Every structure is written in structure tokens, then in C-alpha cells.
Amino acid sequence: MRYKGSVYRPPSEARSLIVQVTYGCSHNTCAFCSMYKAKKFELRPMNEILEDFDMARQAYSKVGRIFLADGDALIRPAADLERILEYIAEKFPECERVTCYASPSSVHKRTPEELKRLRERNLTMVYMGLESGCDEVLKKMRKGHTAADIVAAGQKINAAGIELSVTAISGLGGVELWREHAMDTAAALSAMKPAYIGLLTLMVEPGTPMYDWVREGSFRLLDSRQVLEETALLVAQLDCEGAVFRMNHASNYLTLRGTLNEDKQAMLQRIHSAMTGRTDLRPEYFRAL
Ligand code: SF4
Incomplete structure (x- = not known):
């Protein structure tokens, strides 16, 4: 490959x-993200x-799952995506699921008809970043969308019968906006009703605006507690x-x-157990992206 x-x-x-x-x-401007900074979108x-x-x-006798990279595969014209999915079905009849990242813009x-056709050709699930449900946080992070835009994109994916997996980032509101970030993110996820919710935790990457803000003190990070x-x-x-x-x-x-x-109650108990030191946390030096 x-x-x-x-x-x-x-x-x-x-x-x-x-x-x-x-x-x-295709966006590549989020203030916390360094993933694709070295690549021009194409x-x-x-x-x-x-x-x-x-x-x-030729290399693999069985391929059960295929992930279409990079950051925003759904932005390709629908005809291209249909061609790719049809080729997968022809070459890998055993493939159970095909997934990709999507952005609110590409969704x-x-x-709706294009999305349904992609679903019929086995686009099983898309992963989309909400990051935060708080518009103030999204604006600061240069996400390029309001929470309402992202929620509408998620609902459109659900309506096409494609499974939706959504990520948000703990700590993205910093010390100033953590409550709003938590409440509004929960509200946005509850409105979208994704099949899967992934919660990452903010890491500060060199080469990003976030890195500069933390160094100059204009963004104050949350500690683990x-x-x-x-x-x-x-x-x-x-x-x-069901999520x-x-x-x-x-x-x-x-x-x-x-x-x-x-x-929910069992998860809250585990979080409280960690807050009171009864459950071990991943040490800072083992955290990674
Ligand atoms: S967080 Fe996602 S949308 Fe934002 S720049 Fe990174 S890959 Fe692109």
C-alpha cells in the first residue's frame, strides 16, 4: 500500500x-489540531x-473492514465515492463495513439522496468531529461551524441510515469555559443521537495556535481532576x-x-472513583494522540 x-x-x-x-x-484550521498541517488538501x-x-x-485473503482516509473522504464528489464503493464491493465481497471521516461541510x-446511495453501496459509518457543542468554544477553536450546523449534519447522516460516530474533546473550553463546554456538548450530542460517542482529551501540539495560547497564558488548561x-x-x-x-x-x-x-450511573461512579483517587489515571507522560 x-x-x-x-x-x-x-x-x-x-x-x-x-x-x-x-x-x-479540507478545513485544516482548527486551533488545536496539527494532524494534517504538513499536507496540502487534495x-x-x-x-x-x-x-x-x-x-x-493481492496481499490479503480476507478484508473485513475498510477505512477511507484522510481527514474528510466524504468531500469527494458523490459519483467518485459511489465508484470507490462499487469497486470495493466487486473486489472485496467479504467486506462487512466501509467507513470514513466526514466534516459538517462535506455532509x-x-x-440526502446521495447519502442514501452511498449507504446502499455499503458506506456503513462516518466519523465526525463535534469537538464542542459550545459556539464560543467552536469559534475560538476556528472549527468553522456552529454547534447547530454540526448537529444538523449529524442528523442528516442518521436520516440516510449511515451510522454516526461523533467525537468531542474534554478540556477544549479551558478553565474559563469548561462548564459551558460540558453542558452544551452534552446537549449537542443528545440532539444528534449518534450510535457512538468518543471523548478525547485535549493535547497541546507544537505548531498550533493552541500551543502559542497556552505558552502566552491566554488559554488555561484543565488539570486531570x-x-x-x-x-x-x-x-x-x-x-x-443506545449510544x-x-x-x-x-x-x-x-x-x-x-x-x-x-x-450512565456506573460510568459516573467510575469517574467519581477516579476523582477521589480510587481509580488510577493514565500518567501525563503516557498520554498521546
Ligand atoms: S480537527 Fe478535524 S476538521 Fe479540524 S483541522 Fe483537524 S482534521 Fe481538520
Whole structure:
């Protein structure tokens, strides 16, 4: 397989075949994110994509899952995506699911009919970043969308029958906005009702505006205890019946997993146990993106 630059994928795609259909992120301005800073956003030539699938077919006897990288695969024209999905179905009839990252912009670009056609061709799930449900935080972080925009994009994905996995970032409101961040993020997730919710924890990466803000003191980071307090508030407010909630990312201080709403009390107990020192946290030096 041929990859350009660093390739990122959600933790749950660790066993998937990964093929880049775009390079980089079409937005690439979020103040906390360094993932695709070194890459110019481009659509990968279609012939190269199909060649990669041919190579993978020769190399692997069974491919159960495929993840279409990079940051915003759904931004490709719908006809391209249909061609890619049809090629996957032809080459990998055993493939159970195909997933990709999507941005609110790319979801809004696709019509409901296009999304349904992609679903029919086995686009099973998309991963989308909410980051925060608080508009003040989103604006500061240069996300380029309001919470209402992102919620509408998530609802559009649900309506097409595509599973939705949404990530938010603990600590993104800093000391000033942690309460608003927790409450509004819970409200946005509850309105979107994703099948999966992933909560990461803010890491400060060199080369980002966030790195400069922290150094100059204009953004004050939460410490691990404050992150847990914020997480407890968020989880307590969530109303997403049936959604799988996961904090299993290397950036998280505490690992947590449960199904909402039935496991909410058990998850809150685990957070409180960590806050009182009865559950171990991941040490700062083991945290990573
Ligand atoms: S957080 Fe997502 S949308 Fe924002 S720059 Fe990074 S990859 Fe792009």
C-alpha cells in the first residue's frame, strides 16, 4: 500500500484496511489540531486509489473492514465515492463495513439522496468531529461551524441510515469555559443521537495556535481532576439512548466505556472513583494522540 504523509484513523479502525482517497483535511484550521498541517488538501487520483485496492486484494485473503482516509473522504464528489464503493464491493465481497471521516461541510454538500446511495453501496459509518457543542468554544477553536450546523449534519447522516460516530474533546473550553463546554456538548450530542460517542482529551501540539495560547497564558488548561469534573458533568447531562460511549483514546486520563443511558450511573461512579483517587489515571507522560 502507498501512503502520503502521516495517516490517522479512529481507534476502532485498528484492524481495517486503510486507503487514502483524499490527502489531508479540507478545513485544516482548527486551533488545536496539527494532524494534517504538513499536507496540502487534495483529492487523490482515482486510478491510484483503485490500484491500491488491487494491491490489497493481492496481499490479503480476507478484508473485513475498510477505512477511507484522510481527514474528510466524504468531500469527494458523490459519483467518485459511489465508484470507490462499487469497486470495493466487486473486489472485496467479504467486506462487512466501509467507513470514513466526514466534516459538517462535506455532509452538507451531499444531498440526502446521495447519502442514501452511498449507504446502499455499503458506506456503513462516518466519523465526525463535534469537538464542542459550545459556539464560543467552536469559534475560538476556528472549527468553522456552529454547534447547530454540526448537529444538523449529524442528523442528516442518521436520516440516510449511515451510522454516526461523533467525537468531542474534554478540556477544549479551558478553565474559563469548561462548564459551558460540558453542558452544551452534552446537549449537542443528545440532539444528534449518534450510535457512538468518543471523548478525547485535549493535547497541546507544537505548531498550533493552541500551543502559542497556552505558552502566552491566554488559554488555561484543565488539570486531570478538572477534566474529570467536566466529564462527569457532560456524562450526567447526556441523553442518547443506545449510544456506545467510549473514552479509550491514548489522550484520555481515564478509560471509560458504556452504553447510554443504562450505564450512565456506573460510568459516573467510575469517574467519581477516579476523582477521589480510587481509580488510577493514565500518567501525563503516557498520554498521546
Ligand atoms: S480537527 Fe478535524 S476538521 Fe479540524 S483541522 Fe483537524 S482534521 Fe481538520
